Amino acid sequence: MIVTFISECQKNALKNTRRVLDSFANRIGSRTWQTVITAEGLKTVKLLLSKTASKSTAVSCHRIRGKNRTELVWIVGNRDKFNSEGFVPVSSTQTDIINTQWENDWDYLPLIKALTAVAGLFHDLGKSSDWFQEKLFKPGIIGDPWRHEYISCLMLKYIIQTTSKKTDLAWLSYLEEGNLNKDFKFSGLKQDKKLFK
Numbered sequence: 338m339i340v341t342f343i344s345e346c347q348k349n350a351l352k353n354t355r356r357v358l359d360s361f362a363n364r365i366g367s368r369t370w371q372t373v374i375t376a377e378g379l380k381t382v383k384l385l386l387s388k389t390a391s392k393s394t395a396v397s398c399h400r401i402r403g404k405n406r407t408e409l410v411w412i413v414g415n416r417d418k419f420n421s422e423g424f425v426p427v428s429s430t431q432t433d434i435i436n437t438q439w440e441n442d443w444d445y446l447p448l449i450k451a452l453t454a455v456a457g458l459f460h461d462l463g464k465s466s467d468w469f470q471e472k473l474f475k476p477g478i479i480g481d482p483w484r485h486e487y488i489s490c491l492m493l494k495y496i497i498q499t500t501s502k503k504t505d506l507a508w509l510s511y512l513e514e515g516n517l518n519k520d521f522k523f524s525g526l527k528q529d530k531k532l533f534k
Contacts (some may be wrong), residue, residue: 395417466488469481
């Protein structure tokens, strides 16, 4: 089997670990070793590391299984230096992340959901133009003078500006009541130069 040893030892424990692991494996990093080894050889390595183990000792052994997978075989010494899968943490915090306010306090979630729904509904509205529809039946690739997503944004902006009261509640109610139908006139959109700035 192919195994990798990771040392998170401190002080003198690092010297002792290096001495043992250098005897059995190739050092591939300052604190990493790899080798092909038998099950008996692996038992011997673990026994030798355990004999010299102290509070500063922390060594994990990973078996390579397949192309993209490893499994933790054992840890000798301080298990807190590794997680349950034998990985080394790259940062730590004393903050209780599970119960922090920023994680569970989505004040704007209803707004985000509403805006996402409106974006989804209006994304392809710009494809309803005569120019875009005619382009679909022409051979070859034809570039758009204006992207359909941008036209969709302009159409939504025009709807908002043409409602009687220009408040979010007014134009959202306008859409909710079904006032936007196939008879809605976007003719003012062509003349309104301010929209294209």
